Amino acid sequence: MELLDQSSNLSWLHGVNVFSIETHDRFRDNSTTTVLAAFPEDKFHRSQSGEFLVFSRKDVTTPDNLPDIIRISPRGSKSLSFERKNVNGAHWGFMAINDQKFQLHPNEPGEPPASIHFEISLSGHSRICARISLESDKAQPVVFKIILKTDQKTILNSEQVVYASFEI
Structure with missing residues (x-):
């Protein structure tokens, strides 16, 4: 939790696009509050997977030259064999x-x-x-x-x- 405390240097988070963590408020007071503060809603999508909080950056940019989405049956080509x-x-x-x-x-x-x-x-x-x-x-x-x-x-x-x- 010390890594995510607001009194810490959080500059390393600028390079993080997805982050998942399991908090334990019963063992460490305010651990969930500390984590949520480190990942503001205006910059990160928030979800939960089981016991884990999952944060994914909203402003992720991707290169312009990425191929189209891969489809099960890509348009204009043969279907995939399963x-x-x-x-x-x-x-x-x-x-x-x-x-x-x-x-x-x-x-x-x-x-x-x-x-x-x-x-x-x-x-x-x-x-x-x-x-x-x-x-x-x-x-x-x-x-x-x-x-x-x-x-x-x-x-x-x-x-x-x-x-x-x-x-x-």
Whole structure:
């Protein structure tokens, strides 16, 4: 918390575009207040993911030469090929909703996770975005995992638990 206290030098935050932190007011008084003060609403979008507060900078600029958004079925080119693993064979197991969205239904707890795998070139891109949600307020939590690999190594291996009626 000392890093985010207003009496500290917060100049390092100018280089931060996304920041996530779990606060514990029960262990440290006013930790949430301290964090919120360091990320003013006029400069950062605020959201919550489980126990974590997530801040993303509003004024992020990107280079002019970035390619268009990558689509599941990029306009003017062939559709992506998906390899499905452990996906329920029912019509609701995997659905392409449109050229930008798809739905992958999770398997029951204890079963192998449903997953899709596809190759896509990210050359020239500087970020990847996804909307993850559970629409039902009665749904069990689901783990969303993304792995980005090159031929030689894994460059991102991250997972997020998504809870009922929650969107990240």
